[in-house]
Amino acid sequence: MGGNKTTGGRRCGLAIPGLAVAALTIAQGGPGITALGPVRRRLFRGLAGYGDPGHVALTFDDGPDARSTAGFLDLLARRDIRATFFMLGSMVAAAPGLAAEVAAAGHEIAVHGWDHRYLTLRGPQDTFRDMARAREVIAETTGQVPVYVRPPYGVLSGGALLAAGRLGLRPLLWTCWGREWAPGATSGSVVRTLRRDLGGGATVLLHDSDATSPSGSARAALGALPWLLDECARRGLKAGPAAGHGLGRAGAIRAEAGAWQGNAGLGGNRDSDPAPPGPREGAGPTGQAKRDRAVPHAGEDSADDAAAQDHRQNEHDRGHGHPGQ
Numbered sequence: 001m002g003g004n005k006t007t008g009g010r011r012c013g014l015a016i017p018g019l020a021v022a023a024l025t026i027a028q029g030g031p032g033i034t035a036l037g038p039v040r041r042r043l044f045r046g047l048a049g050y051g052d053p054g055h056v057a058l059t060f061d062d063g064p065d066a067r068s069t070a071g072f073l074d075l076l077a078r079r080d081i082r083a084t085f086f087m088l089g090s091m092v093a094a095a096p097g098l099a100a101e102v103a104a105a106g107h108e109i110a111v112h113g114w115d116h117r118y119l120t121l122r123g124p125q126d127t128f129r130d131m132a133r134a135r136e137v138i139a140e141t142t143g144q145v146p147v148y149v150r151p152p153y154g155v156l157s158g159g160a161l162l163a164a165g166r167l168g169l170r171p172l173l174w175t176c177w178g179r180e181w182a183p184g185a186t187s188g189s190v191v192r193t194l195r196r197d198l199g200g201g202a203t204v205l206l207h208d209s210d211a212t213s214p215s216g217s218a219r220a221a222l223g224a225l226p227w228l229l230d231e232c233a234r235r236g237l238k239a240g241p242a243a244g245h246g247l248g249r250a251g252a253i254r255a256e257a258g259a260w261q262g263n264a265g266l267g268g269n270r271d272s273d274p275a276p277p278g279p280r281e282g283a284g285p286t287g288q289a290k291r292d293r294a295v296p297h298a299g300e301d302s303a304d305d306a307a308a309q310d311h312r313q314n315e316h317d318r319g320h321g322h323p324g325q
Contacts, residue, residue, distance in 0.1 A: 040173060041197075047156075047173045049203025052246035056232050056239045057203040058083040059174065060221075061112055061150065064091055064098040065209035068218035072208045073105055075222065079229055082106050084241040086150045089114035089134030091211060096141045103142035108241040110148040111135050111169060116212040119151050124159035131163045148172040148242055152212075172242060174205035180220040181213030187223025194228060200237050203245065204228065 040048045049057055063069045063085060076083060085102050087109060092099040103109050113119075114134040119127050131149065139145050149169035151160050156171060164171055176197030178190035194204065206221040206228075207213060232239045 037197075041175060046247070047171060049172055049175050049242070049245070049247070050201045051203065051242075052244075053200040054236070054238060055201065055245050056198070056237050057242045057245040057247075058206075058228075058239045059086060059110075059150075059172075059203060059242060060084070060206055060208040061086045062091070062116065062207050062209035062211050062213070063087055064095050064102055065211055065218065066095050066098055068210065068222070069098055069102065069208045071218075071222050072225070073102065073107075075225055076107075077105060081229065081239055082108065082241050083239075084108040084110050084148065084243070085208065086110045086112040086148070087134075087138055088112050088116060088211070089130075089137045091209065092134075092137050092141050099138070099141045100143070103144050108148075108243045109138055109142045109144045109146055110150065110172070110242070111138060111146045112150050113152050116152040118153060118155055119157040119160045120155055122157075122159065124162060127157065127159035128163040128166065131160070131169070132167055135167055135169065150174075170247075172203065172247070175199075175202035177205040178221055178224055180224070181207060181217045183214055185217065185220045187220050187227075190220050190224035191227050194224065195231075198228075198231065200235070203242065 041050075049059075051057060058081070060072060060083060064087060069085075072083075082105075085107055087099060087102075089111075099109075111131065111134050114130045114137075117130075119130075122130065135146055135149075147168075147170060149160075149164050149167075150172055151157070154173050161171070163169075176194055179185060179193045180190045182189075190206075198204065206225065208218055208221070210217045229239055
C-alpha cells in the first residue's frame with residue numbers, strides 16, 4: 001500500500017508542473033486565435049477594428065520604405081485623406097526622414113514592433129523590449145506618441161498584451177485586407193479580396209512596403225488604393241485614420257484582451273498600467289494567411305483587374321491635371 005501511495009505522489013508531483021507549463025503555454029499563445037479573421041470579426045470586434053459605421057479606417061503596415069511609401073503619401077495627399085501607418089522600428093531607424101515626413105503630412109503613426117517576428121515565439125521580456133524600443137524610436141522620430149500597436153502577422157501573445165498595457169498601447173488588428181503580400185498578387189486580386197469584407201465601420205489593412213513580403217506587394221496595394229478610396233466615396237463612407245474611427249470608448253479593447261490575461265493568470269499590475277485614450281486593434285501575413293481565404297490567382301477575374309486599372313488611370317489623370325479631372 002505504501003508503495004502505491006509513493007507512486008501516486010510522484011505522479012501528482014509530475015502532473016502539477018506539467019499543468020503549469022500547459023497553462024503558461026495557453027496564456028502565451030492563446031491570444032493568437034484572434035489572428036483568425038472569422039473568429040476575430042465575430043468574437044473580438046474591438047480587435048477587428050469595427051468602428052463608426054460611416055467611416056473606414058485606412059491603415060498601412062511595414063514601412064516607412066524609401067522604395068514605396070512616397071507613392072502612398074502622394075496619392076493620399078492628392079485625395080486629401082489621412083491614414084494610420086503602423087511602422088516597424090527598424091524601418092524608422094533606417095529612414096528617419098521619411099518617417100518624419102509621414103507624420104508631417106498629418107498621418108497617424110502607430111507601432112508594428114521593431115522586428116517583424118512572431119511574438120508567440122518570444123518571451124514576455126523580449127516582447128516588451130521589442131515593443132518599447134519601437135515605440136521610443138517612433139515617438140522620437142515623428143514627434144507623435146503612438147496610441148495603437150499591431151503585432152507582426154496580426155498574431156498576439158500573452159506577453160504582447162502585457163507589454164502593450166505597460167506601454168499604454170492599444171492592440172488593433174483589422175476587418176479586411178488586400179493580401180497583396182501573397183505570391184502572384186495583383187492590384188486586381190487586391191480589389192477582389194478587399195471587396196469581400198469592405199463595409200462601413202471596417203478597418204482596412206494594406207502594406208506600404210515590400211520589406212517583409214515578395215517584391216511587388218506594395219505596388220499591388222498602391223494600384224488598388226484608388227479603387228478603395230473611390231469605392232468608399234461611392235458608398236458614402238469617409239476614409240481616414242484609426243484616430244477618427246470611433247474606437248475610443250473606454251476599456252473596450254482591454255476587456256477583450258483582459259479576458260485572455262485574466263483567465264490565464266496573466267492579470268499584471270493594473271494599477272501601473274496607464275489607461276490611454278482612443279481606439280484599438282488590427283495586421284500581417286504568413287500565419288493567418290494560411291488560414292484565411294485562398295489567394296486568387298493573378299488574372300483570375302478580369303473585371304477586378306480592369307476596375308483597378310480604370311481607377312489607376314483616373315488617378316494618373318487627376319495627378320497630371322487632365323481636363324475634366
